[in-house]
Amino acid sequence: MKSSLLLTLLLLIFNGFSTAYAATQASEAELPVISIQASRFVYSPNKIKLKQGQSVVLEIEATDHLHGFSIPELKVRVDAPQGQKIRVVLTPTKAGVFVFYCDIFCGSGHEEMSGEISVES
Amino acid sequence: MRKGIDRRDFIKLASIGGAVFASGLGFDVQAKSHGKHGHKLTPEDFYFAQLSDTHWGFNGAMVNPESANTLHMAVRNLNSLQNQPDFIVFTGDLTHTTDDPQERRRRMQEFRTIVDGLRVKNLKFIPGEHDASLDKGAAYQEFFGDLHYSFDHKGLHFIVLDNVSDPNAVLGQLQLDWLKSDLEQLPISAPIVVLTHRPLFDLYPQWDWHTRDGQAAIDLLMPHTQVAIFYGHIHQEHRHMSGHIAHYAAKSLIFPLPAPGSVPKRAPLPWDANRPFAGLGYRTIEAYPRKASYEIDEKLLSTGEQL
Numbered sequence: 138m139k140s141s142l143l144l145t146l147l148l149l150i151f152n153g154f155s156t157a158y159a160a161t162q163a164s165e166a167e168l169p170v171i172s173i174q175a176s177r178f179v180y181s182p183n184k185i186k187l188k189q190g191q192s193v194v195l196e197i198e199a200t201d202h203l204h205g206f207s208i209p210e211l212k213v214r215v216d217a218p219q220g221q222k223i224r225v226v227l228t229p230t231k232a233g234v235f236v237f238y239c240d241i242f243c244g245s246g247h248e249e250m251s252g253e254i255s256v257e258s
Numbered sequence: 259m260r261k262g263i264d265r266r267d268f269i270k271l272a273s274i275g276g277a278v279f280a281s282g283l284g285f286d287v288q289a290k291s292h293g294k295h296g297h298k299l300t301p302e303d304f305y306f307a308q309l310s311d312t313h314w315g316f317n318g319a320m321v322n323p324e325s326a327n328t329l330h331m332a333v334r335n336l337n338s339l340q341n342q343p344d345f346i347v348f349t350g351d352l353t354h355t356t357d358d359p360q361e362r363r364r365r366m367q368e369f370r371t372i373v374d375g376l377r378v379k380n381l382k383f384i385p386g387e388h389d390a391s392l393d394k395g396a397a398y399q400e401f402f403g404d405l406h407y408s409f410d411h412k413g414l415h416f417i418v419l420d421n422v423s424d425p426n427a428v429l430g431q432l433q434l435d436w437l438k439s440d441l442e443q444l445p446i447s448a449p450i451v452v453l454t455h456r457p458l459f460d461l462y463p464q465w466d467w468h469t470r471d472g473q474a475a476i477d478l479l480m481p482h483t484q485v486a487i488f489y490g491h492i493h494q495e496h497r498h499m500s501g502h503i504a505h506y507a508a509k510s511l512i513f514p515l516p517a518p519g520s521v522p523k524r525a526p527l528p529w530d531a532n533r534p535f536a537g538l539g540y541r542t543i544e545a546y547p548r549k550a551s552y553e554i555d556e557k558l559l560s561t562g563e564q565l
Contacts, residue, residue, distance in 0.1 A: 205426070209463035236464040242391035242425040245355050248466070248524060 165226055170194045175204040175217050175250075177243055183252030192228040205241035208254065214240065232258035302412040305544040307336060307343045307378075310490030311510035313388065314372070315365035316354035321513045321526045324534065328511050329372055331559060332540055337377045343542060344411065346378050349490035349508060350386025350422065350455030352402070359397065366401040382409075386455040386490065387422040395423035406433055408440050414545055415444055419454040421469040427456060428470045438478050451545075452479065452487040457507065459500055462518035467492055476500050486552065488543070492518070493526075495556060506554065509539040535559035 171193055174181045187193060197206050199217040206223070207214035210233075217223050229235075238251035312329050322328065336346070353365040366389070373381060383402035390398045395405045405420040417440060421429050429437075444450065452458075458472035469475075479485045485503045493510035494517065513526040514537030530536050539558040546552070 203425075207463070238464065238466060240427065240463075240466055240470075242355075242387045242422070242427070244357055244392065245388075247387075251523070253522075 164192070165194060165224075168192050168194045168226065170196050170224075173197045173206075173252075174200055175206065175239065176200040177202055177204075178239075178246035178250040180206075180237070180239075180250065180252045185252070185254045187227075187229055187254060187256050189229055189232050189256050189258045192226060195225045195227055197223045197225070202243050203241055204239045204243055204250070206237060207240040208235050208237045210235045211254075213237075216241065229254070229256040232256045303544070303546050304344045304412050305542050306411075307346045307540060307542045308349060308488055308508050309346060309511060309540045310349040310508040311351040311386065311493055311512060312348070312369070313351050313354040313510070313512040314369040315356065315361075316512050318513075318526075320528055322529055322538075325512060328535070328538065328559065329369070331535075332511050333372060333375055335557070335559070336540075337375075342378050344378075345380035345382055346373075346376060347382040347384065347453055347488070348373070349384045349453055349488060351388045351490065351510075352383065352386065353389055354512075355388040355392060357392065359393065362393070362397050363400070366397060370401050382416075382418065382453070384418050384453050384455055384490075385420055385422050387425070387427070390420070390423040391425040394425075395420070398423070406436065412545075413449065415448055415450050417450060417452045419452060419458075419475065421454055421456045421458070421472065426470060427466070427468070429472070429475055434471070434474050434478065437475060441478060441482065444482070446481055447483050449484040450479070450482055450486075452485065454487065454489045456491045457489055457498075457505060458487060459498060459505060461492065461496070461498065461507075465518060465524040467518060476503065479503060494537070508541055509537065509556065509558075511538055511540065511559070514538065533560055 171185060173195060175197055176199070197215065197217045198221070199219045202219055204217045205214065206217050211227065211229065213225060213227060215223050215225055233256055235254045235256065236251055237254060239247060243250065309332060314329060316322070316325050318325070352369050353362065356362050356365065385395055385398050385402070385405055390405065399405065405423050406418055408415065408417045410416070417437065419429060419437065420433065421427060424430055456469045457467055458469050458475050461467040480501060480503065483502065487503065487505045488508065489505065490508050490510070492507050493513065493515040494507060495509060496507035498505040515524055515526060527537060538560065539556055541557060542555045544553040
């Protein structure tokens with residue numbers, strides 16, 4: 138009895154997860170993509186404008202070195218290894234100006250490697 | 259007899275802009291006598307000095323046209339003290355980073371030569387990201403020794419933590435395990451001083467002023483009732499409490515940085531020709547294990563500057 142209940146529960150969880158995952162995959166392909174190049178010691182572009190609630194894909198590509206990409210206030214951070222395109226789906230839920238910066242030390246000038254995302258309501 | 263700074267020394271420092279704030283941290287004296295494993299801590303008053311973020315090799319006239327002289331000035335200043343500190347700690351960014359491994363070693367050798375001119379020969383080094391992040395601390399270890407370690411001094415247990423040799427700004431599980439093991443040797447009430455470069459707490463992550471897994475270290479320290487943390491990285495004084503644990507950031511000896519979040523960018527504050535060396539300095543920390551307190555004296559390199 139207990140094992141059949143457990144099996145049912147696991148199936149429900151798996152189905153729910155699969156649906157959510159499929160929806161994410163489908164919607165991500167339709168989202169606008171913002172490409173960001175990361176190179177010592179700048180992001181290009183380093184000023185990005187978004188609308189509150191508007192989902193986008195940030196596609197970060199490091200050209201010369203391992204960099205980080207972190208937006209602490211939006212709980213976003215990824216490693217950006219050289220030569221790879223790293224995709225992050227972002228749906229800002231609040232308006233404001235949010236700093237993104239490199240959080241992997243990359244040399245003299247690392248401290249200047251930052252940008253900002255402006256989210257309008 | 260206490261070996262702290264006497265009044266004559268203090269007046270001398272005050273004449274170049276010295277100022278003071280004091281902090282009683284409430285250290286419990288009875289903690290120092292016996293550890294769990296025969297760890298003996300004998301309380302005795304003393305003082306040590308903290309120098310931070312000297313960035314030897316930095317070149318930027320708009321920020322510090324005296325960059326080649328500032329460290330020498332601090333060394334002369336310390337050497338002029340009648341009562342010398344028991345030891346001197348350098349809390350990271352001893353040198354300014356470079357991509358060239360040879361140039362990195364040249365800067366470290368020069369730094370080492372300059373600080374070997376200090377009258378105090380007991381020097382303790384802590385790495386900063388400028389010293390150790392690009393080569394995982396390889397060159398640093400050649401010149402300054404281990405990246406993390408602990409030592410005892412007159413009743414206080416000092417723990418040096420490395421949150422920079424991994425460029426991701428983490429301590430890492432291996433070091434956290436070592437910290438746990440080191441702390442297990444001590445009674446819960448032992449007085450502990452942690453020395454590190456980056457803040458262990460989330461001071462201002464938007465400016466990279468944190469340690470990603472720093473909270474794990476704070477969690478390990480939290481059961482210990484008498485902990486103080488001295489660090490650098492942010493080029494200014496700053497005080498913060500995590501429960502009963504006090505964090506103290508030190509000034510730099512190369513350029514000051516703005517207060518966390520006070521301006522959009524964390525750019526160095528420009529040199530003020532009317533107030534040369536403004537915002538630069540070092541500190542001395544007097545430890546009074548028997549009186550259960552510390553006293554921190556901030557020493558400014560600028561003339562006429564007020565805290």
